[in-house]
Amino acid sequence: MIRFLSILFILVSNTIFSILEIEILKGSDNLSKVAFVPFGNESGIEENYGSQISKNIEKNMLLFGEFENLAVNEMLSYPSSENDFYYRDWKVLGVDYSVIGKVNSVNALGNLNISYSLFNINRRIKILEGEIVGSEDNIEDISKIISNRIYEQITGLRGIFDTKLAYVINSDADTYQMCISDIDGKNEQILFTSKAPIMSPDWSPDRKKIAYVSFENGLAEIFIQDLQSGERDSIQALGMTNSAPVWSPDGKSLALVVSFSGNPDIFLYSIRNKRLVRLTNHYGIDTEPSWSPDSKKIIFTSDRSGSPQLYEISTKSKRKKRLTRDGNYNARGRYFPDGKSIFFVHGNNGNFQIAIKKLSSRYIETLTSTSLDESPTISPNGNIIIYATKDGSNGYLGGITLDGKARFSLPVKNGSVREPAWSPLLN
Amino acid sequence: MNKVLTSLNTFFLILLFLSLIFSMFSFPKLNIDETQSIKVNFYELIQQNDILFDPPAANTLIKKEAKKTSAINEKTNADETSIISKFKINKLDIKNEITKIKLSKEREDILRVSAIIQQRISSIWIKPNSLSESLIAKVLINLAPSGEILNFSLIEPSSNTSFNESILTAMNKMTFFEEVLSLERKLFEKNFRNFNLVFKSSGEIE
Numbered sequence: 214m215i216r217f218l219s220i221l222f223i224l225v226s227n228t229i230f231s232i233l234e235i236e237i238l239k240g241s242d243n244l245s246k247v248a249f250v251p252f253g254n255e256s257g258i259e260e261n262y263g264s265q266i267s268k269n270i271e272k273n274m275l276l277f278g279e280f281e282n283l284a285v286n287e288m289l290s291y292p293s294s295e296n297d298f299y300y301r302d303w304k305v306l307g308v309d310y311s312v313i314g315k316v317n318s319v320n321a322l323g324n325l326n327i328s329y330s331l332f333n334i335n336r337r338i339k340i341l342e343g344e345i346v347g348s349e350d351n352i353e354d355i356s357k358i359i360s361n362r363i364y365e366q367i368t369g370l371r372g373i374f375d376t377k378l379a380y381v382i383n384s385d386a387d388t389y390q391m392c393i394s395d396i397d398g399k400n401e402q403i404l405f406t407s408k409a410p411i412m413s414p415d416w417s418p419d420r421k422k423i424a425y426v427s428f429e430n431g432l433a434e435i436f437i438q439d440l441q442s443g444e445r446d447s448i449q450a451l452g453m454t455n456s457a458p459v460w461s462p463d464g465k466s467l468a469l470v471v472s473f474s475g476n477p478d479i480f481l482y483s484i485r486n487k488r489l490v491r492l493t494n495h496y497g498i499d500t501e502p503s504w505s506p507d508s509k510k511i512i513f514t515s516d517r518s519g520s521p522q523l524y525e526i527s528t529k530s531k532r533k534k535r536l537t538r539d540g541n542y543n544a545r546g547r548y549f550p551d552g553k554s555i556f557f558v559h560g561n562n563g564n565f566q567i568a569i570k571k572l573s574s575r576y577i578e579t580l581t582s583t584s585l586d587e588s589p590t591i592s593p594n595g596n597i598i599i600y601a602t603k604d605g606s607n608g609y610l611g612g613i614t615l616d617g618k619a620r621f622s623l624p625v626k627n628g629s630v631r632e633p634a635w636s637p638l639l640n
Numbered sequence: 641m642n643k644v645l646t647s648l649n650t651f652f653l654i655l656l657f658l659s660l661i662f663s664m665f666s667f668p669k670l671n672i673d674e675t676q677s678i679k680v681n682f683y684e685l686i687q688q689n690d691i692l693f694d695p696p697a698a699n700t701l702i703k704k705e706a707k708k709t710s711a712i713n714e715k716t717n718a719d720e721t722s723i724i725s726k727f728k729i730n731k732l733d734i735k736n737e738i739t740k741i742k743l744s745k746e747r748e749d750i751l752r753v754s755a756i757i758q759q760r761i762s763s764i765w766i767k768p769n770s771l772s773e774s775l776i777a778k779v780l781i782n783l784a785p786s787g788e789i790l791n792f793s794l795i796e797p798s799s800n801t802s803f804n805e806s807i808l809t810a811m812n813k814m815t816f817f818e819e820v821l822s823l824e825r826k827l828f829e830k831n832f833r834n835f836n837l838v839f840k841s842s843g844e845i846e
Contacts, residue, residue: 233835
């Protein structure tokens with residue numbers, strides 16, 4: 214009887230409580246469609262600042278191919294305030310988000326007061342509203358701030374439109390230039406020009422200095438250059454050559470490679486007291502160090518197993534761990550900003566591509582489809598990788614979003630571009 | 641008198657009990673191995689009792705012969721009982737078979753409609769980028785028999801706001817799941833009147 218009752222209970226409870234569940238694992242390959250409505254200008258404002266700002270925002274948001282836009286001439290209306298905004302005008306055009314705004318006033322000092330809003334068309338709600346005041350001379354910077362806020366609202370990730378890029382241009386066989394520019398390629402500055410190779414630039418966490426390697430004195434030497442003053446200082450580390458400098462997350466030390474009698478090993482260099490601490494000591498080549506976000510570990514490339522592979526070493530215990538085993542070439546490893554994954558250059562049958570690996574997983578995944586990729590650098594929000602690659606003999610910078618939906622190349626410079634380094638975010 | 645009645649009563653009870661026991665053992669047994677398909681057993685029964693496929697003809701023949709001799713009559717009655725009892729079991733068997741077929745068809749329909757719904761949601765859900773954590777969110781859907789989405793709610797949100805927002809945005813794009821129109825009403829009510837969509841991010845870099 215008890216048995217019968219329990220069977221009955223199971224049957225009844227199954228009927229009452231079970232509900233069909235359908236799992237959704239895969240997302241769409243489509244991009245979100247955004248309408249950047251030309252910003253309005255309050256009557257009396259002569260210059261069309263509004264239109265300039267909305268065009269800048271659109272350009273920023275489309276820079277990495279993460280969104281699709283709606284052409285202005287396809288729009289059914291041009292609202293600049295919430296009162297004139299009708300969701301149906303955008304829904305029929307398949308728009309996911311609409312950005313509207315207005316220049317409200319310009320004071321005697323030339324300061325603009327701008328208001329803006331972002332609407333989620335499918336949910337029929339306003340998801341962002343803001344106001345910003347800035348000089349008419351800084352319209353691009355104002356646009357970047359608004360773009361960052363919109364990007365963050367839509368993706369949940371920090372906006373990166375005010376970040377910068379450091380890179381080396383090899384304009385001819387004998388000229389090397391250490392450059393920085395805005396992430397969209399504008400406002401390029403040449404920091405240093407040399408007849409000898411320059412390589413491995415890296416930003417200090419406060420974005421005020423850049424460390425890089427220069428061969429100007431015949432040997433690999435590390436320099437730190439102040440971006441404000443332009444002053445450069447050589448690190449007087451010991452050994453024959455010093456290379457591959459990388460700032461620690463707190464900006465107090467550098468991880469670098471020092472070679473004593475031709476055997477490169479990884480060292481930590483304290484910037485304040487100029488002390489050198491050895492991390493690795495092996496007859497193989499140990500190079501290309503990079504810090505984990507929590508400063509506790511350093512990833513580096515070593516050929517101690519017979520081929521270049523990635524290893525991780527604890528900065529305290531100096532315990533080492535091999536991270537890669539696939540293929541016979543895995544180098545230039547870097548951590549993701551969350552510290553849970555790494556990206557690196559993976560070589561396979563003469564092709565060198567950018568690959569990623571979750572540290573908790575055994576498997577690697579190649580991201581790029583070009584064949585001579587090198588020096589990957591990741592956006593500070595962890596969503597985009599920019600890398601140096603080649604088209605014939607000409608080097609350029611390519612990029613890819615981590616979901617693989619968008620691939621892009623950065624504007625072509627006058628010469629081969631190599632060794633990109635993405636700046637940290639401004640806090 | 642009472643004693644006689646009581647003893648008679650007891651006797652009939654015993655008789656009833658014995659007849660029950662006897663009737664139980666007189667039913668033919670079907671040894672259906674659970675691991676075997678029921679179709680196999682059904683086929684075997686058909687092989688053994690071809691007559692089952694023409695029961696009216698068999699009955700007519702039996703009735704004609706019954707008029708001739710009582711001995712034959714007894715035998716025929718016994719055969720008839722046997723056939724009927726066997727026929728009854730085979731009816732049950734057929735019923736089981738039909739239920740099974742019906743169930744598998746229902747299952748097939750549920751899977752078919754579920755797959756279409758899954759594909760339609762996947763085609764409009766713009767999954768947020770760079771999610772290196774495993775996330776799960778559950779949405780309860782309430783459908784009208786016409787396929788119209790009457791209501792949906794995020795009953796188990798994930799810890800990630802953008803992930804939840806992306807799901808709500810996708811759900812707002814959907815108005816109908818007209819695929820359910822192809823279902824029988826009973827099946828719709830049981831499975832698709834209320835159902836859950838479970839959105840998952842694998843935690844891998846996607």
